[in-house]
Amino acid sequence: MNYLDKTIVEIHEALLSKKVSVLELTKEALKRAHENSDNAFELILDESAIKKATELDKLPVPKDNYFFGIPYVAKDSFSTKGIETTGSSNILNGYIPLFDATVIKYLNDANAVLIAKATLDELAMGGTGTTGHKGITYNPYDASHEHMVGGSSCGSAVSVAAGVVPFSLGSDTGDSVRKPANNVGLVGMKPTWGLISRYGLFPFAPSLDHVGYFTKSVEDSALALNLLSKRDDNDATNTYHKRDDYFKEVSKDIKGKKIAVIKEISTSIKDPVLAKKFDESIEFLKGKGAVVDMVSMDATLLSTIYPAYFIISCAEATSNNANLDGIKFGPNYGGNTYQEVMYNSRTRGFSPLIKRRFVIGSYSLMSDNQHDLFLRAQKARHMIVDAFNEVFKKYDAIYLLAAPKTAPKFNEASDKLSDTYLLADNYLAFGNFGGFPSMTLPLGFKDGMPFGVNITSKPFDEKDVFDIGLALEDFTNLKGLDINMKHGEDK
Amino acid sequence: MRAVNKEVLKDAANRLLFDMSDEEYNTLLDEFHIIKEQFELIGKIKGVDDSTPMTFPFEVTIDCLREDIPEKPLSKEDALKNAGSVKDGQIKLPKVL
Numbered sequence: 001m002n003y004l005d006k007t008i009v010e011i012h013e014a015l016l017s018k019k020v021s022v023l024e025l026t027k028e029a030l031k032r033a034h035e036n037s038d039n040a041f042e043l044i045l046d047e048s049a050i051k052k053a054t055e056l057d058k059l060p061v062p063k064d065n066y067f068f069g070i071p072y073v074a075k076d077s078f079s080t081k082g083i084e085t086t087g088s089s090n091i092l093n094g095y096i097p098l099f100d101a102t103v104i105k106y107l108n109d110a111n112a113v114l115i116a117k118a119t120l121d122e123l124a125m126g127g128t129g130t131t132g133h134k135g136i137t138y139n140p141y142d143a144s145h146e147h148m149v150g151g152s153s154c155g156s157a158v159s160v161a162a163g164v165v166p167f168s169l170g171s172d173t174g175d176s177v178r179k180p181a182n183n184v185g186l187v188g189m190k191p192t193w194g195l196i197s198r199y200g201l202f203p204f205a206p207s208l209d210h211v212g213y214f215t216k217s218v219e220d221s222a223l224a225l226n227l228l229s230k231r232d233d234n235d236a237t238n239t240y241h242k243r244d245d246y247f248k249e250v251s252k253d254i255k256g257k258k259i260a261v262i263k264e265i266s267t268s269i270k271d272p273v274l275a276k277k278f279d280e281s282i283e284f285l286k287g288k289g290a291v292v293d294m295v296s297m298d299a300t301l302l303s304t305i306y307p308a309y310f311i312i313s314c315a316e317a318t319s320n321n322a323n324l325d326g327i328k329f330g331p332n333y334g335g336n337t338y339q340e341v342m343y344n345s346r347t348r349g350f351s352p353l354i355k356r357r358f359v360i361g362s363y364s365l366m367s368d369n370q371h372d373l374f375l376r377a378q379k380a381r382h383m384i385v386d387a388f389n390e391v392f393k394k395y396d397a398i399y400l401l402a403a404p405k406t407a408p409k410f411n412e413a414s415d416k417l418s419d420t421y422l423l424a425d426n427y428l429a430f431g432n433f434g435g436f437p438s439m440t441l442p443l444g445f446k447d448g449m450p451f452g453v454n455i456t457s458k459p460f461d462e463k464d465v466f467d468i469g470l471a472l473e474d475f476t477n478l479k480g481l482d483i484n485m486k487h488g489e490d491k
Numbered sequence: 492m493r494a495v496n497k498e499v500l501k502d503a504a505n506r507l508l509f510d511m512s513d514e515e516y517n518t519l520l521d522e523f524h525i526i527k528e529q530f531e532l533i534g535k536i537k538g539v540d541d542s543t544p545m546t547f548p549f550e551v552t553i554d555c556l557r558e559d560i561p562e563k564p565l566s567k568e569d570a571l572k573n574a575g576s577v578k579d580g581q582i583k584l585p586k587v588l
Contacts, residue, residue: 094573095573096572096573098565098569098572193547193548193549194551207546207547207548236553237547237551239551240553298536300532300535300536300537301536303532304536306529307526307529307530307533310526310529311530311533322507325508327574327575327576327582327584328573328574328582329573329574329575330573330575331575332574332575332576335585337585337587338584338585339508340585341584341585342508343508343509343510346507346509347511350509352511352512352515352518355509355511355515356511356515356518356519356522358504358507358509359500359503359504359507359511359519360526362503362504362506362507363493363499363503366493366503368492368493369492369493372492372530372534373492375544376533376534376540377533378544378545378546379539379540379542379543379544379545380533380536380539380542381544381545382542382543382544382545383536383539383542385545416525416529417525417528417529422529422532432548433545433548434548434549435547435548435549436548459548459549
């Protein structure tokens with residue numbers, strides 16, 4: 001066990017007591033990044049990281065700045081000034097942003113040390129970790145490389161799960177932080193829509209896009225939200241809603257909290273190991289004084305979360321990526337007209353998968369189809385959000401297994417019309433539809449692979465999410481989990 | 492709703508200024524069988540057409556303006572840094588006329 005395998009709070013204490021230096025932490029993080037064989041990195045920033053770490057070691061460690069000297073990784077869809085940022089897409093090869101994303105600025109101002117940019121599904125449009133221009137990103141729990149890490153924040157998830165860093169930035173449009181968190185045993189947080197500035201994050205579908213992040217503990221997750229959620233004038237959708245001191249206020253006292261388990265989603269999960277562990281966790285929560293009820297929702301409505309998400313996200317993506325034209329930035333392959341320059345750049349720059357998604361978006365926006373597809377999906381979204389808001393009128397949080405199974409294998413087929421697929425495997429997008437704060441954390445292991453639970457609450461009620469998560473860590477004993485921490489089956 | 496065939500999908504791609512290979516169109520046509528069945532589920536929601544479209548997760552009201560702070564704009568040199576084709580301080584494109 002190295003200090004790098006500890007949580008942010010623990011590393012901060014070690015830095016304060018001079019048990020470790022920023023340079024030692026940074027060198028170890030860089031070493032691990034280079035040794036990692038999961039294809040998690042677009043770029044490893046040896047020189048700038050070592051330089052910053054050396055400078056930081058000349059300064060006193062501020063007691064109240066937990067991110068001082070903490071090595072971190074950012075998904076390569078966050079703009080980083082002077083550092084190539086591609087979104088794991090060939091269409092942005094060589095693109096060097098002229099500014100930092102707001103969250104990068106916050107982390108850099110706090111003197112966290114950016115050690116690498118992480119791989120993602122191309123332009124964040126995917127959930128498998130297989131579509132980036134550098135190829136497949138693998139799950140660090142599986143040396144045979146048969147299991148997915150999931151996506152789109154695949155490299156960010158690997159960075160923390162493999163013990164390279166204790167914190168990484170991702171983004172979540174459907175479940176792109178919370179699903180990989182399930183697959184690699186991490187705390188993956190997506191707070192309320194608009195709470196964290198998205199300035200400098202490559203947009204995919206702005207009505208659904210959230211900045212999210214990975215940590216190894218709930219306490220660290222609350223700590224990170226304190227830093228990242230500061231109000232930003234550069235993002236017009238960044239809320240003026242009051243921010244709390246999430247770290248100071250997080251408490252494992254959940255007595256009297258009302259928790260709903262959605263029956264239709266829960267019962268569509270057939271894996272007995274996952275179901276048993278989940279049931280045990282419910283008994284634990286009850287034992288801590290929470291009221292946990294099985295709540296029924298309209299199954300037809302729930303089964304449309306994924307199709308509605310798919311239509312809305314693909315349609316929004318078509319316009320949000322219209323600026324990728326090979327003219328202002330990205331490779332320019334020439335042409336006889338300006339349209340031909342764009343056509344050549346986009347034909348060669350986008351991979352087959354996201355082209356197909358763009359075509360689906362374009363098809364659903366055609367005047368003949370708009371009513372039956374795009375507008376109807378937006379209407380379904382409204383009904384879905386209303387239905388969940390009804391649940392939140394009576395309950396503080398919704399609690400469910402984050403996925404129906406551990407990380408799937410690459411060659412695994414699934415019935416895309418089944419309840420397991422439409423309900424259990426893809427329900428997390430309801431959190432993006434309604435902008436609800438939503439967090440996945442590890443619950444247990446099956447066959448050496450981790451699986452997790454998800455807690456979602458109403459907008460701006462991050463406290464209930466963190467409190468329930470913190471209480472659950474006493475049940476799971478998986479606080480601080482990474483691949484270097486020993487774990488047993490079905491702990 | 493417009494029928495799905497290769498020509499329609501090619502039109503959808505060309506509207507976005509890119510093209511795909513025949514193999515990619517065939518893959519998408521295969522995928523559309525499932526996608527259409529998934530899409531049709533939405534039409535089965537009781538009362539869906541009486542609902543109103545939701546464009547953002549919740550009401551967002553920004554009723555104040557930023558402080559009017561003078562800032563230096565991006566320099567021409569910086570603005571052109573990422574462009575692949577530049578001439579005489581401007582982005583160069585093929586002639587329109």
